[in-house]
Amino acid sequence: MTAYRPDALVAEDIDAYLAGHAAKTMLRFITCGSVDDGKSTLIGRLLYDSRAIFEDQLAALEADSARVGTQGTNIDFALLVDGLTAEREQGITIDVAYRFFATERRKFIVADTPGHEQYTRNMVTGASTADCAVILIDARKGVLTQTRRHSYLANLVGIREIVLAVNKMDLVGYDQSVFDSIVEEYRAFAASIGIDRFTAIPLSGLTGANVTERADAMPWYAGPTLLQHLEVVPVDTDRAATRPFRLPVQWVNRPDLDFRGFAGMIAAGSVSVGERVRIVPSGRTTQVARIIGADGERTRAVAGEAVTVTLADEVDCSRGDVIAAADSPPAIADQFVATIVWLADQPMVQGRGYWLKLGTQMVNATVQPPRYVIDVNTQAELSATTLELNDIGVAEVYCDRQIVFEPYADGVDLGGFILIDRATNATVAAGMIDQALRRSGDVHWQSIDVTREAHASQKGQSPRVLWFTGLSGSGKSTIANLVERKLHALGRHSFLLDGDNIRHGLNRDLDFSEAGRIENVRRVGEVARLMADAGLIVLTAFISPFRAERDMVRGMLPVGEFVEIFVDTPLAVAEARDVKGLYAKARAGQIADFTGISSPYEAPARPDIRIDTTRETPETAAERIVEHVIGIWSPDL
Structure with a gap:
């Protein structure tokens, strides 16, 4: 067995052959469906029958097949794409496997996607760049939950070319009535989710029936083989x-x-x-x-x-x-309604800032509680307060600035986005913009004649936000208060925002849950930014336990204006002080979500200033911070 190529290719024909090969259209398609529907076997059969494997690959495949004890044939075609050791041991697909092959008419990239619900995110990854989806159904089992889920997701990400591959027809005696019953059941479901057309093909990946060659055992089927159909499917570039x-x-x-x-x-x-x-x-x-x-x-x-x-x-x-x-530009907005597929093990956190990447644009975004989560089996719209792993929901997304977009239905490139965790850089969700919120277009930024530069010049200083962070009892408020006193004595215009004081007024409606803490920091960050716009030196003393939210506030300000001051006090030291008696209550279970006890504190990785309160007094720490202020911001003093 050799790789696909003309049998009589000679040197003078190479340029013409390569030119013809380059001119072929490329179809990207995925295979998906439930566990053990035969996806990997079908792709292996396609590769084998289209002569897309080399002699050494064939020899290795035969050896692997013998080692795993293949029955009924001397080749286990699934081993061509199940590349992970865990996949071969368990006989399932875990990761997305991409394979290339070509025929005389077209080039193909096929993605074998997992059938397990646990790996739905992998399936979405494969579907995001596909022009066609081959939905496999085991003829013995019919339409299953994952069949519905994958069909819904394929339609959701914009795949309009659907092939219903009813596989393992050899195990039901190539019975036409079985095939017809499955097609009718799927047709009813497809119509309910907006799939108005699909191509149904009865086949057997194991025997090759109707994969690349017509099956004599199914004379009742007059349609194309799977490969024949894939060779004429329209591609997205068209x-x-x-x-x-x-x-x-x-x-x-x-x-x-x-x-x-x-x-x-x-x-x-x-x-x-x-x-x-x-x-x-x-x-x-x-x-x-x-x-x-x-x-x-x-x-x-x-x-x-x-x-x-x-x-x-x-x-x-x-x-x-x-x-x-010029006469038909895309739209711009900063608030959207989007359909979101949650891909992370950790649930979505209301108010948390995520990086939103849409094409070549990257902005900070927050996701509001979903309007509803979709049940893929019934299409029911269920109420929910967050998005969990594999959830599909509709929610509002707020960006920190306007971005260029199109509804996903009009274009994938400017309509599809991913959300990225700011702390880990892990992709946590895939989203599809449905529409901009009307208020996004109705609310405009008002131009003001007196600029932030004018405010700062009037005060003779550069605006800054000194963000004190650390555990409860670390000494943040004490040091911040000393710093402001010294700045005031030097004639600086400043204002101190203290965590406890803010919660008496502006943030009195917030609790101490993770979502409450995130919203607390967001509001304080917005207030601090406005004060910095007024030319002030703003000091904030908050636990602000999460890096993502501190980074979010840093992103609100011009480069260099946010100064992160880590008041580094070991938990044991902070707890020993326990001036307010909060640690004792937390240990007794009287306070939930207490930072350092029942809720985590994420220390800054690279703070602008670090204060070690076990080695440095509040007075000397304040002097060092003020020296930093004077030395960097006010070289004239």
Whole structure:
């Protein structure tokens, strides 16, 4: 067995062969369904029958098949894609396995996705870039929960080409009535979730029936084989080509002073030299001066191509901006309604800041409690206060600034996003924008003549936020109070926001749960930012136990204005002080969610200033902080 290639390829034909191969369209598809429906076996059969494996791979496959004791055939095709040791031991798919193969008509990338509900997030990963979904059903079992879940997810992420592969027909005697019954059951379910068409194929991955060759055992089926159908399925680039031009800017290419190009992959539409375009979100318009592709300069480029364009005018354009058709630009907003698939083991935390990555844009975002969570079996909209692993819910998402977007139904590239945990950089959710909230477009930032720079100049100082963090009893308030006294004596304009004092008024409605603490810090951060805009030096003394929220506040301010001061006191020392008697109550179970006892404290990894209260008195610590203030912000004093 050799890899697929023309049998009589000679040296002079190589260029023509490679050119023809490059010109083939590429179809990305996934196989999904319930556990043990035969997904890996089917892909292995496709690879084998399309001659996409080499002789050494075949020899290794036969040896592996003999070792695992394959019955009924001398080859276990599933071993071609079940690459993890755990997968081979358990006979299940855990990770997403990608394989490439080609026929004379088309190239393919297939993703074998897991069937277990536990690995739904892996299935979403595979589906996010697919043009087609092959939903497998075991002919003996019919439509199962995971069949419904994966169909719902495939439709949710925008896959419109669905193949219903009724597998293992050999185990039901190739009975047409079994096939017809399954198709009708699936049709009713598909219609309920918005799938208006699909192609049903009876087959057997093990025997190869209707995979690449027609099955004599099923003369009642007159449709195409699976491979024949996959060779003619429309790909997403065909649809993208008909939409208005969109080029998310990945990189500003500036190799010298004479060249300034904007590089990225065209997400939709086409563009030609001389065409009018608009830079979004700034709204500036200009013309395309040049287009440079991998093969050199050209006059036109289309969706799916990576290019660099230069513009006729010197307009402000950077990574995260979108170059779009001048008369049909995408929208901008900072608040959305989105459908979210939660992928993390830890549930969504209301008010917590996550990084939202949409195309080349990255912003800070918070997710509100879901409007509802969807039951994929019944499509019922269930009430919920958060999103758990594998939940699919509809929620409002608030960003810290406006981003360029399109509804997911109009375009995946500007409509689909991921949420990233700010502390661990782990992807926690995938989202699809349904629409912008109306208030997002109705509320505008009012231009004010007296700027923050003018306020600071009037006071003769640079605004800063001194953020004191540490355990209860660490000495934050004591040191912050001393620092403000010294700044006041030096003629500085400052204000101290203390945690206990704030909870008597502004934040009196918040509890001490994780969500309450997060909202507490968010509100204080917003107030501190407004005070900094007024030119003040703001001091805040809060436990603020979570890194993500402290980083969120840092992100609200210009670079350098947020100074994180870690009042580092060991728990045993803080508890021994116990001035307010809180630790004793927490140990007695009278206070829930108490930081250091029943709720975690995430110490700063790299604070701007660290105060070791076991070695340094509050007075000397305050002097050191003030010296830092005077030395860095006020070199004239």
